[in-house]
Amino acid sequence: MAQKNNIQFSIREYRPTDQHVIMSLFRDGILEHVYPAFFKAMGNPDHVGIALSVCMAGYVLGGSSYFQALLFGSAWAGLIYYCCLDIYEGYMMRRLSTDMANVQASYLENPDNGFWVAEADINGQSKVVGMVAVMGKRGEEEGERFEDWNGGVTGGGSELAQDAGEGGYGEMSHLIVVFSWRRKNLGSQLTRKALDFCKERGFARLVLDVSAPQTAAISLYQKFGFVQTASHCDTHANRWFAKLAKINVMRMEKLI
Structure with missing residues (x-):
């Protein structure tokens, strides 16, 4: 003991x-x-570049809207989180x-x-x-x-x-x-x-x-x-x- x-x-x-x-x-x-997998993925240089591009696209399409830039960036982050969740949840269910x-x-x-x-x-x-x-x-x-x-x-x-x-x-x-x-x-x-x-x-x-x-x-x-x-x-x-x-x-x- x-x-x-x-x-x-x-x-x-x-x-x-x-x-x-x-x-x-x-x-x-x-x-x-x-969550650790999500933060690790978001810190990947490729994803950082994509996130910045997505935010910029939202900013331009929204007519110089910071809210639109944040919305687009959040959608990208949400997609990455979902991918991480799907992988671990799938392993767990198997x-x-x-x-x-x-x-x-x-x-x-x-x-x-x-x-x-x-x-x-x-x-x-x-x-x-x-x-x-x-x-x-x-x-x-x-x-x-x-x-x-x-x-x-x-x-x-x-x-x-x-x-x-x-x-x-x-x-x-x-x-x-x-x-x-x-x-x-x-x-x-x-x-x-x-x-x-x-x-x-x-x-x-x-x-x-x-x-x-x-x-x-x-x-x-x-x-x-x-x-x-x-x-x-x-x-x-x-x-x-x-x-x-x-x-x-x-x-x-x-x-x-």
Whole structure:
């Protein structure tokens, strides 16, 4: 049992009674990336130039109207936000209808898979404040990866990939911590749990996919020694939405 600021938490295996709370935690954890992705996209030099051009067009068409310029600029920003929302919401809905629809069957009934929750003891009451999942992959080819984000497009070869056939590998996902419980070492402990599980199962490495706006998560993974081995900008979303959102997805791996 770990302790931070007189509040205790523990990491345990998922139970069927956790279904409702982890679904809510998953939704919130995925959708919170929409705003960072939006601001990152709006800061792209191409989008800055387009935004200025759109505002200027509104100003001219409105007869030197600053309001019209603001209106046109807001419409452009709204479009970018919608594209970012569509990508993360689409990913969320796909996972909710696949592995997250039945965690028991997807993870716990397979010895190579695992799903854990972090439970906090707050004033005598237990509350789920984080979670992480691992899905084991044995005998799969490199081309079968990235399936959740873009239907099987890889970002190129990897020196780590040559170990894929030697014991397989684990794929970590759903690492989410409640906002008020961040910066308390909980994310690190959940990551360590996933690594220990993979080591016990004899996997050669642990891999994960993370989008560029998730800067805190990327920093955490780098601290554990994960390195980027591939990347792509394709998603299951409309290709024009993907181009406008400019969300880059990275594959990170760590040898065990």
